[in-house]
Amino acid sequence: MDVTERRARERNRGAAGVISEQGLYAINAAAMALVTVAFAVSVSRRPPERRKYFVPLVVVPAVATATFGSMSQGVLLIERADGRTIPLGRLLTYLVIYPITTGYIGWTAGLGRRGIGILSGCIATVVAGVGFSWLVPAYSSVGSLVTFGTLLVLGYLLLGPYDRAARTRPGECTLLFGKLRNLLLTLWVLYVLLAMVSRQGLGLLDPFGGVVFGNYLDLLAVVGFGAIVLRAREATAILVDEAAGHADEESADERAPDDRPPGELRTGESAGD
Numbered sequence: 001m002d003v004t005e006r007r008a009r010e011r012n013r014g015a016a017g018v019i020s021e022q023g024l025y026a027i028n029a030a031a032m033a034l035v036t037v038a039f040a041v042s043v044s045r046r047p048p049e050r051r052k053y054f055v056p057l058v059v060v061p062a063v064a065t066a067t068f069g070s071m072s073q074g075v076l077l078i079e080r081a082d083g084r085t086i087p088l089g090r091l092l093t094y095l096v097i098y099p100i101t102t103g104y105i106g107w108t109a110g111l112g113r114r115g116i117g118i119l120s121g122c123i124a125t126v127v128a129g130v131g132f133s134w135l136v137p138a139y140s141s142v143g144s145l146v147t148f149g150t151l152l153v154l155g156y157l158l159l160g161p162y163d164r165a166a167r168t169r170p171g172e173c174t175l176l177f178g179k180l181r182n183l184l185l186t187l188w189v190l191y192v193l194l195a196m197v198s199r200q201g202l203g204l205l206d207p208f209g210g211v212v213f214g215n216y217l218d219l220l221a222v223v224g225f226g227a228i229v230l231r232a233r234e235a236t237a238i239l240v241d242e243a244a245g246h247a248d249e250e251s252a253d254e255r256a257p258d259d260r261p262p263g264e265l266r267t268g269e270s271a272g273d
Contacts, residue, residue: 021085026072028215032065032222039226048183053240057098057226064222067093070214078135085207086134090214091127098123101184103259104159105237108177108189109166122154126188130195145157147192155185172235179228 011108019027021138039061043054076089099120106116126147133143158181166177177234194217198210229236 005076008100013020021211022072022074024208024211025068025087025089025158029065029072031219032061032068035219035223035226036061036065039230040231046158049058050235050240053236053243054230056103057229060097060100060184060225061213061222063096064093066217068218080135080137083138085236087214088131091134091220093123093218094127098127098184101180101221104225104229105177105180105184106162107132108167108169108173108180108235111162111165115162115165118138119154119157122150122157125150143161151188151192153235154188158185167200170238173238176228176232176235179232180225183221185226187217187224190217206258221234251266 021075038056040058043051043058046054063171067076071087071089076087076092078088078141080086080087102119103116106119109115111119114211129145129150131143133140133147138145163177166174169177176185194205194210197204198214
């Protein structure tokens with residue numbers, strides 16, 4: 001038996017040889033598919049004019065279903081020179097899930113596009129740092145420095161200025177912001193710790209343990225995020241009403257002069273202009 005074949009067998013051997021690594025990904029894909037259906041049913045019960053604001057909640061588990069399903073078939077898995085497997089699909093999932101999550105966090109705090117973009121950029125940088133550490137182990141310290149540094153910036157923003165902005169919002173929105181923020185920060189602290197002790201890092205966890213814990217955190221992230229938003233009916237009603245009102249204002253501002261009713265003036269325009 002050559003080295004490559006031995007590594008493949010070791011990688012696919014699960015607990016007591018029962019569940020392989022790809023089998024664990026298949027289980028998680030099935031769980032994410034069930035979550036997708038449950039969230040889709042819940043969103044479909046919202047009024048038609050409000051559903052578009054909740055569609056991302058269905059996109060998140062749907063993307064996770066696709067990526068974990070791909071990894072269960074051996075796709076989006078990369079083997080390093082030392083034989084350790086890199087779950088590339090997991091990183092791609094994070095690049096979709098967490099910008100959407102930070103989008104809702106920023107929306108709840110009343111941030112503009114710039115503030116939400118900064119949050120999403122921080123998350124993308126954290127994921128890039130983790131991926132660099134995994135793919136280029138010789139320079140893992142660089143990736144770790146980027147990851148930890150960006151997480152500190154993210155934590156400062158969410159616990160500092162963005163928290164103060166959220167406290168000026170209606171009480172239900174402030175509460176929703178706190179729940180989503182705490183979930184995000186808690187998960188990423190756990191992700192980093194897991195990355196450090198898993199086979200891609202110090203190798204303290206075997207493949208089975210690393211994949212199981214990673215799958216658990218991913219499922220917690222998807223279910224927790226969606227459930228928190230869907231259950232916050234008062235907060236989301238406020239947010240949707242604000243978004244709809246803002247859209248109506250923009251539509252009115254863009255209306256052509258000829259379409260204005262007789263005698264209607266533009267904002268800041270006097271009768272003598």
